[in-house]
Amino acid sequence: MAKTIAEINERIRKGKAVVVTAEEVVDIARAKGVSKAAEEIDVVTTGTFGPMCGSGAFLNVGHSKPRIKLGGGKVYLNDVPVYTGIAAVDVFLGATAIPDDDPRNKFYPGEFNYGGGYVIQELVAGKDIILTASAYGTDCYPRKKLETLINIRDINEAILFNVRNAYQNYSVAVNLSDKVRYTYMGVLKPNLGNANYSTAGQLSPLFNDPYYKTIGVGTRIFLGGGAGYVAWHGTQHNPTALRADNGVPRRGAGTLAVIGDLKQMKPEWLVGTSMLGYGCTLTVGIGVPIPILSEETLHYTIVSDADILAPIVDYSEAYPQREPDILGEVSYAELKSGNIRVRDKDVPTASLSSYPKAVEIANILKKWIETGEFLLTEPVAPLPGVESGITFKALKERPIS
Amino acid sequence: MNVSRRIVLHFPPNMTGQPVVCHLVKDFGLTFNIIKASISPGQEGLLILELSGERKNYDKGIKYLAETGIEIQSLSQDVVRDEARCTHCGACVTICPTEAFALEPKTRKVLFDHNKCVVCGLCVKACPPRAMILYL
Numbered sequence: 411m412a413k414t415i416a417e418i419n420e421r422i423r424k425g426k427a428v429v430v431t432a433e434e435v436v437d438i439a440r441a442k443g444v445s446k447a448a449e450e451i452d453v454v455t456t457g458t459f460g461p462m463c464g465s466g467a468f469l470n471v472g473h474s475k476p477r478i479k480l481g482g483g484k485v486y487l488n489d490v491p492v493y494t495g496i497a498a499v500d501v502f503l504g505a506t507a508i509p510d511d512d513p514r515n516k517f518y519p520g521e522f523n524y525g526g527g528y529v530i531q532e533l534v535a536g537k538d539i540i541l542t543a544s545a546y547g548t549d550c551y552p553r554k555k556l557e558t559l560i561n562i563r564d565i566n567e568a569i570l571f572n573v574r575n576a577y578q579n580y581s582v583a584v585n586l587s588d589k590v591r592y593t594y595m596g597v598l599k600p601n602l603g604n605a606n607y608s609t610a611g612q613l614s615p616l617f618n619d620p621y622y623k624t625i626g627v628g629t630r631i632f633l634g635g636g637a638g639y640v641a642w643h644g645t646q647h648n649p650t651a652l653r654a655d656n657g658v659p660r661r662g663a664g665t666l667a668v669i670g671d672l673k674q675m676k677p678e679w680l681v682g683t684s685m686l687g688y689g690c691t692l693t694v695g696i697g698v699p700i701p702i703l704s705e706e707t708l709h710y711t712i713v714s715d716a717d718i719l720a721p722i723v724d725y726s727e728a729y730p731q732r733e734p735d736i737l738g739e740v741s742y743a744e745l746k747s748g749n750i751r752v753r754d755k756d757v758p759t760a761s762l763s764s765y766p767k768a769v770e771i772a773n774i775l776k777k778w779i780e781t782g783e784f785l786l787t788e789p790v791a792p793l794p795g796v797e798s799g800i801t802f803k804a805l806k807e808r809p810i811s
Numbered sequence: 812m813n814v815s816r817r818i819v820l821h822f823p824p825n826m827t828g829q830p831v832v833c834h835l836v837k838d839f840g841l842t843f844n845i846i847k848a849s850i851s852p853g854q855e856g857l858l859i860l861e862l863s864g865e866r867k868n869y870d871k872g873i874k875y876l877a878e879t880g881i882e883i884q885s886l887s888q889d890v891v892r893d894e895a896r897c898t899h900c901g902a903c904v905t906i907c908p909t910e911a912f913a914l915e916p917k918t919r920k921v922l923f924d925h926n927k928c929v930v931c932g933l934c935v936k937a938c939p940p941r942a943m944i945l946y947l
């Protein structure tokens with residue numbers, strides 16, 4: 411009994427769709443069996459809420475009188491530099507940008523208390539943002555200086571466009587050295603003092619559709635508290651990563667590029683974030699609905715934390731030196747137990763991605779679909795899968811001249 | 812008059828081999844109770860003590876500690892959690908030396924027990940969304 415997205419949408423419109431979260435589906439399938447569950451369930455919702463550096467927003471701030479060409483000039487939003495190498499009054503605000511006068515790691519470890527991710531959150535919250543700009547002036551854009559407040563309500567477009575989000579699996583970070591390491595995976599205590607991981611496990615979107623059979627370009631999703639879309643596969647998308655028998659990648663694999671109207675989003679789902687000694691970023695909330703088109707699609711969604719493995723990587727040496735060595739593999743069930751064993755030592759675990767918030771996202775998306783306000787879309791193109799042969803390349807340095 | 816206070820000592824790497832706490836007992840007649848210690852030779856160390864004794868001696872002891880180059884946390888601070896900013900990620904759980912954070916097993920929400928907090932400040936900088944706030 412195969413279903414189509416059109417049929418599922420018909421049921422959503424009538425308020426009759428059966429929607430469950432990726433957490434709930436595990437028990438339902440266990441109780442009823444996969445085939446009965448696949449017949450009854452229309453959509454499984456997923457969620458994830460973690461720091462995602464590949465995030466940012468395009469803003470069109472409107473034309474001043476007289477006009478100024480921000481393109482090619484220097485522009486700051488709340489002292490955070492934005493990218494201006496595009497059209498006259500379009501800028502790109504990246505999540506990891508930090509003010510020019512931030513001391514960085516000069517006072518090690520740097521605190522990175524403010525940056526692009528925080529500006530995005532304040533913008534979404536409707537706060538006024540200070541724009542300062544200097545430009546070179548042209549015949550048609552004579553002005554050279556601009557200082558003004560802007561507000562998301564008044565500017566033309568504010569488009570969140572994240573080139574890499576929702577990583578399908580991620581390494582567990584530990585520190586084998588005898589010094590504290592400050593990393594993008596958090597503060598790592600010496601001598602295997604802690605282990606940090608960062609995915610929602612069984613609730614995470616791409617763990618529930620490991621071969622990208624339903625998620626594709628054009629899939630409508632929960633993004634930052636509003637509706638957004640999968641725009642493309644994300645950067646570093648690596649479908650050919652090592653997989654377990656159940657299809658689930660055992661290493662970092664697929665990623666999503668996502669896009670959406672920032673004006674509809676909410677500040678509680680786009681949170682400015684600081685990693686001590688590393689930098690600034692944005693914690694992003696994403697939820698992807700998975701249409702249950704067949705027993706096979708349902709089968710993939712019943713994956714649970716015990717079936718998903720992640721590699722343990724030393725961030726004091728192996729990671730920075732790009733050595734391939736791993737210290738073993740652990741399941742998300744073990745990670746969530748609070749302790750894992752690494753080299754015969756009990757190591758306490760902590761997460762950088764919020765599981766309670768991932769649950770909340772999956773439930774919000776479920777409600778949107780149940781009440782008929784969120785319809786599913788048919789992907790217009792698939793994401794590159796295993797057959798694409800795409801692999802994640804390292805940079806090969808070549809001498810100049 | 813006797814005083815008894817909880818203090819946090821940050822040891823620079825060159826100091827961790829030295830028996831400073833012995834001096835507090837021997838030279839100033841203070842008594843102590845170690846709440847938490849994470850010190851190994853050649854590394855930055857952290858020691859959380861409940862230090863008690865005669866007021867005059869207590870002040871002298873603190874002065875001695877300050878002269879050795881150990882950083883002493885001021886005692887009248889407070890750390891609170893901004894509930895609106897906390898995302899319940901859990902990054903603080905393994906950072907806190909006194910286990911003031913605990914995971915609620917069912918919901919995986921992060922509970923903060925203010926009474927266990929000794930205001931060492933470690934979580935303030937390690938919390939990714941900066942939800943832990945230090946009041947001076």
Ligand code: SF4
Pocket residue numbers: 892896897898899900901902903904921937938939940941942943
């Ligand atoms: S690290 Fe910060 S945001 Fe995360 S659970 Fe702890 S207090 Fe909350």
Ligand code: SF4
Pocket residue numbers: 890906907908909910911912927928929930931932933934935943
């Ligand atoms: S300041 Fe933070 S890390 Fe230190 S004891 Fe209090 S809660 Fe724990």
